[in-house]
Amino acid sequence: MTEASNTVRFLHDEDYGAPFDTRTLDHQSMVFMGGRLTESLNDGWRFVIDPFDTGLRQHWYRDEAVPAAERGMPWDFQPDHGAPVELPACWNLQEPELRHYEGTVWYTRWFDYAPSVDGERVVLRIGAANYDTKVFLNGRFLGNHLGGSTPIFVELTDGLAARNRLQLCVNNTRTLDRVPMRHFDWFNYGGVHRDVALLRLPPVFIRDLFVRLAPDDAGVIEVDVTLSDRSAEILVFEIPELAVSATIALRGGAGTARIPAQPDLWSPDSPKLYDVVARCGADEVRDRIGFRQVTVDGTQVLLNGEPVFLCGICVHEDDEALGRVRTEEDARRMLATAKELGCNFLRLTHYPHHEMVAQLADEAGILLWEELPVYWAVAFDNPATLADAENQLLELIKRDRNRASVVVWSIGNENADTDARLAFKTKLAETARAHDPTRLISAACLINKGNYRLEDRLAAVIDIVAINEYYGWYEPDMDGLAQTLTAYDLDKPLFISEVGAGALTGWDGSETELFSEAYQAAVYRGQIELLRGCAALCGLSPWLLYDFRTERRQNAFQQGWNRKGLIGADKATRKAAFAVLQGFYRERGGFSGA
Ligand code: GCU
Numbered sequence: 001m002t003e004a005s006n007t008v009r010f011l012h013d014e015d016y017g018a019p020f021d022t023r024t025l026d027h028q029s030m031v032f033m034g035g036r037l038t039e040s041l042n043d044g045w046r047f048v049i050d051p052f053d054t055g056l057r058q059h060w061y062r063d064e065a066v067p068a069a070e071r072g073m074p075w076d077f078q079p080d081h082g083a084p085v086e087l088p089a090c091w092n093l094q095e096p097e098l099r100h101y102e103g104t105v106w107y108t109r110w111f112d113y114a115p116s117v118d119g120e121r122v123v124l125r126i127g128a129a130n131y132d133t134k135v136f137l138n139g140r141f142l143g144n145h146l147g148g149s150t151p152i153f154v155e156l157t158d159g160l161a162a163r164n165r166l167q168l169c170v171n172n173t174r175t176l177d178r179v180p181m182r183h184f185d186w187f188n189y190g191g192v193h194r195d196v197a198l199l200r201l202p203p204v205f206i207r208d209l210f211v212r213l214a215p216d217d218a219g220v221i222e223v224d225v226t227l228s229d230r231s232a233e234i235l236v237f238e239i240p241e242l243a244v245s246a247t248i249a250l251r252g253g254a255g256t257a258r259i260p261a262q263p264d265l266w267s268p269d270s271p272k273l274y275d276v277v278a279r280c281g282a283d284e285v286r287d288r289i290g291f292r293q294v295t296v297d298g299t300q301v302l303l304n305g306e307p308v309f310l311c312g313i314c315v316h317e318d319d320e321a322l323g324r325v326r327t328e329e330d331a332r333r334m335l336a337t338a339k340e341l342g343c344n345f346l347r348l349t350h351y352p353h354h355e356m357v358a359q360l361a362d363e364a365g366i367l368l369w370e371e372l373p374v375y376w377a378v379a380f381d382n383p384a385t386l387a388d389a390e391n392q393l394l395e396l397i398k399r400d401r402n403r404a405s406v407v408v409w410s411i412g413n414e415n416a417d418t419d420a421r422l423a424f425k426t427k428l429a430e431t432a433r434a435h436d437p438t439r440l441i442s443a444a445c446l447i448n449k450g451n452y453r454l455e456d457r458l459a460a461v462i463d464i465v466a467i468n469e470y471y472g473w474y475e476p477d478m479d480g481l482a483q484t485l486t487a488y489d490l491d492k493p494l495f496i497s498e499v500g501a502g503a504l505t506g507w508d509g510s511e512t513e514l515f516s517e518a519y520q521a522a523v524y525r526g527q528i529e530l531l532r533g534c535a536a537l538c539g540l541s542p543w544l545l546y547d548f549r550t551e552r553r554q555n556a557f558q559q560g561w562n563r564k565g566l567i568g569a570d571k572a573t574r575k576a577a578f579a580v581l582q583g584f585y586r587e588r589g590g591f592s593g594a
Pocket residue numbers: 185350413414468498543562564
């Protein structure tokens with residue numbers, strides 16, 4: 001069929017997006033970051049919305065920033081015209097008109113470049129942007145990345161000039177094939193919500209370094225390293241404090257080693273970290289690593305061979321003023337508040353949080369559950385969706401698998417138990433174990449509401465059987481909890497990954513009035529009474545530390561917020577239930593609240 005003679009491509013072509021959906025910016029593009037210097041590109045951006053994707057249809061990214069007087073043809077967009085914005089930022093909080101904007105936005109900035117050494121390679125790192133991020137340099141499309149919470153790496157080397165224009169085309173539209181899909185209980189922030197920076201690298205550099213205590217021998221440190229290409233021959237690996245200095249032979253750009261060593265083991269009570277150095281040619285990376293083993297034995301979780309009860313709490317990455325943007329101050333406050341609550345464990349829901357949380361948790365001695373946003377309904381029968389989920393999982397694992405604090409990779413939350421979902425998540429579990437045999441796999445499962453039993457087939461796949469149960473809130477009958485706990489008969493640890501109730505801070509309704517602080521505190525008391533006696537229970541992470549934004553909750557008590565926090569949206573005002581949980585954790589020997 002020939003094109004009609006009056007076809008105007010950018011008006012009539014609805015396949016305009018295909019050339020920009022290469023998905024080449026993925027876990028294989030990653031660069032190991034430990035100890036590297038970076039050059040911030042957070043400032044000086046111009047920002048414009050593009051609800052109809054006209055920029056992709058009309059190739060705005062090719063536009064030269066030519067003064068109007070010198071133009072011979074009409075134009076609709078000029079990169080230097082947008083509103084000034086400083087990254088990281090969620091556009092929803094930039095101005096009232098953008099509060100609920102879902103769609104495409106263009107970020108444009110310029111930077112000068114001059115190589116510092118011959119053969120230098122330059123990589124752009126974006127900490128995270130939600131959801132589809134397309135990168136353009138000097139009018140050329142370099143690839144796109146899917147996923148709203150994992151880092152994006154793209155090499156710029158061959159396209160650089162003395163003066164460069166960098167453009168990010170970011171789209172946060174919820175769709176049927178994304179991960180998460182289009183229905184979830186948190187705010188759909190859009191934008192580049194973590195730092196943007198340039199890396200200058202030697203011609204051959206260390207792309208990945210995984211260092212850990214051998215899962216089968218606490219007297220051996222295992223090292224896996226991957227280089228940017230196949231030419232390198234040896235890598236020097238050192239842990240000065242352990243008198244470890246090894247050369248690792250590289251073949252085909254990769255190498256592995258098992259090194260005898262007797263490190264002091266990392267734990268919440270003794271979060272010992274060692275300085276680690278790896279050098280290859282002109283490249284050198286560093287990291288601070290804690291060595292520990294986490295395993296399961298029957299219904300117990302063992303840390304360094306000793307049973308540990310996980311006194312946890314869930315937390316979203318959300319801030320009243322900053323949205324998904326997390327500052328170090330915010331992360332430190334969260335960890336300190338969790339310790340005050342008596343926690344030795346945090347469930348970071350429902351997507352990968354900022355990498356600094358795991359780095360700070362390593363220092364603070366708090367165990368972490370990190371999670372992939374395979375949440376509620378997902379297109380489990382769509383191979384492209386599985387590829388997207390697997391890539392996000394591998395990006396998370398490669399980003400954080402040197403973090404001692406991370407003990408659980410969670411492959412999702414509250415999905416219906418169907419054949420397609422079981423196949424999808426079994427594949428994710430296999431992928432996680434293949435790339436990291438040193439951590440436990442879990443996922444929040446749902447109880448069969450008909451008989452109060454856990455019958456989710458995923459329980460056979462995961463190491464820790466986690467269940468979200470809201471007896472006392474969504475299930476008024478607290479007796480159902482007793483039946484669920486009594487019926488549990490798997491020889492695996494049982495973890496209550498969510499339990500809780502909503503309360504509007506300061507509302508002093510009675511213990512029988514929903515959304516009063518007294519009601520929330522009574523639910524916690526009732527839950528604790530029953531959970532206290534469950535021998536198979538390895539821990540719990542109630543829902544949750546802070547109130548958080550969600551567009552799907554608009555009643556008089558919620559008004560766009562989920563109010564199940566133990567602390568209000570100000571991240572300071574504690575509700576009555578905070579002390580109830582704190583008392584239980586002190587009884588269970590969690591943190592003394594230092
Ligand atoms: C679910 C879900 C959470 C949600 C919570 C709630 O268990 O996992 O994401 O926010 O319930 O209803 O508040």
